[in-house]
Amino acid sequence: MARNLGDVGDGGQGTQLSREDEAWEAAQHRCPSSPPRGQAGWKPYVGSPEVFHCGYDGYLEDWEPTPLDPVAECFYDETNRLVDDSHPYRGCQGTADQYPASSRFMHSVFDRGGILRKGWDAYFESKRKREEDALRRKGLLE
Structure with a gap:
């Protein structure tokens, strides 16, 4: 549960942070279990997912995010599985x-x-996946 610092004389800033924390956590859990290709309210990730997201297929909710209304960013692997905390390359998940x-x-x-x-954790996880993929192609890793 988010700590409400608004009660300690900070002019309500703690309350704002608490609401931002809650909004961010809620957005983290809005990813559909399968890619939302062509679904209203979602748009494809624009950019190079190889750097931070293992080259996976990405989607974002389709509105302008704010700290109190962030968008979910979701990535799906080669089998269309959502990359989340239980995924072998969990560091490549969206945020x-x-x-x-x-x-x-x-x-x-x-x-x-x-x-x-x-970014750093995601970068190194993506790098690890690239290296392991190269070993798999050479038959050196299952």
Whole structure:
């Protein structure tokens, strides 16, 4: 449960943070179990998913995100399985976005799902998958 710091004389900022935390957590859990191809309310991920998302197929909810109304960002592997905490490459899963990717600075620096907070782990997980895929192609890994 989010801590409400609004009761400690911070002018309500803690309440705002609590609502942002709750909104972010809710968006994290809105991914459909299968890719929402062509479904209303969803759009394809734009960008290079190889860097942070293992090259997987990605989708975002189709509205302009804000800290109080973030969008879900969802990725699906080669078998159309949702990449989540139980996936072998869980570090490649999508994250709720509080700022649009077009706002590069805000998305990269301040977004809970952005590069500064989630990017390094996702980058190294994607790198691990690329290396393991190369070993599989050579028959050195099952």
